[in-house]
Amino acid sequence: MTPQARIAAAIEILDGIGGGLPAEQALLRWSRRSRFAGSGDRAAVRDLVFDALRCRTSYSVWGGKRDGRGLMLGRLRAEAADPAQMFTGQGHAPAPLSEDELAAGSPPDPHQQMNLPEWLHPLWERSLADQAGPIARAMSSRAPIWLRVNTAKATREGAIASLAENGVEAEADPRLPTALQVRSGGRRINAAAAYLEGWVELQDLSPQLACASLPLRDGACVLDYCAGGGGKALALAARADLSIDAHDAEPRRMADLPARAARAGATIRLVEQPQGLYDLVVADVPCSGSGTWRRAPDAKWSFDSSRLNELTQVQDEILATAALHVGPGGHLAYMTCSLLREENDDRVAAFLAASADFQLIDQRRWSPMDASDGFFLALFRKSDE
């Protein structure tokens, strides 16, 4: 496909999303009826669509309207490219720009460059204060890919060399001995020997830093209370010789965990109803995902305040229930991939107000300014009696 045809495809897909289709579904529908498109074309069209969703406000201001044409026009203007070269009407290119389109559009102001839904601005600013603008702008670009070296199976140098043999260039990061940032070849990771052999796992730097900071000793009993695909349980399993139980209110979400654990050489037991007490309980709760919206940008636009209220209630309930499984002197780790105070500090305060036997011993937040995705950890210790 020509660059012009890719833009025309992105316009069509963005109009589908604007009409209410989830982004992945709109991409899939286009893919199915575009057999002519090669893998490079599909990847390029996907990048255009995701980029436009991340920057929806600023591109629509540049382009003068919010539909697919406006967004693609805005993207070209934002990059100081000449839109007339793309909107040619020739072959599969989008139709030439109208007089109105040529006249409309202006540079976005700093508020618009944050690319957030309007209702969310006050919450974002309350949460991030003077970092609100820089973090929002940093999250308007594509997220980097991070890998976690499974030190139970490989060294960092061994993993880097093996990935390189399969065309994945990854670089060690000084902030954490397990963290590798992928510089090129990201689309080859799933077929790379280092991945298939369980030497590396896909995991963003911020949750890696959170998991690395948790108190663990050999022989400890750990419960991953909201295990899902098991990212946190696997990161902990690589750190010490642990007895790990994984639980999820929707057990089907743990379907991939046995295969991932086998690949990593870890033993993780799936439990429907956790029994007894643990040294560490991890509650990686459902959240807005606001710290990861650059990876799933349509979630940013479909999120609303009623969903936020639902989530904060669920978060309080999970914290209260997960706390029942913490033994005397044990720890409870509350995690979200959100940057919103409503889901982080406010939930910590609510939990502490209702739980006299727990003390907050650590609280951290990561963002693209100091790590990668937005991520939050609060670590509580239960009293000894």
Ligand SMILES: C[S@@+](CC[C@H](N)C(=O)[O-])C[C@H]1O[C@@H](n2cnc3c(N)ncnc32)[C@H](O)[C@@H]1O
């Ligand atoms: C953020 S995801 C977990 C991601 C996972 N820990 C990982 O690292 O891949 C949150 C999980 O919490 C689960 N969940 C929702 N409500 C729950 C509840 N009341 N009790 C336990 N798990 C719950 C969801 O099914 C979902 O899998």
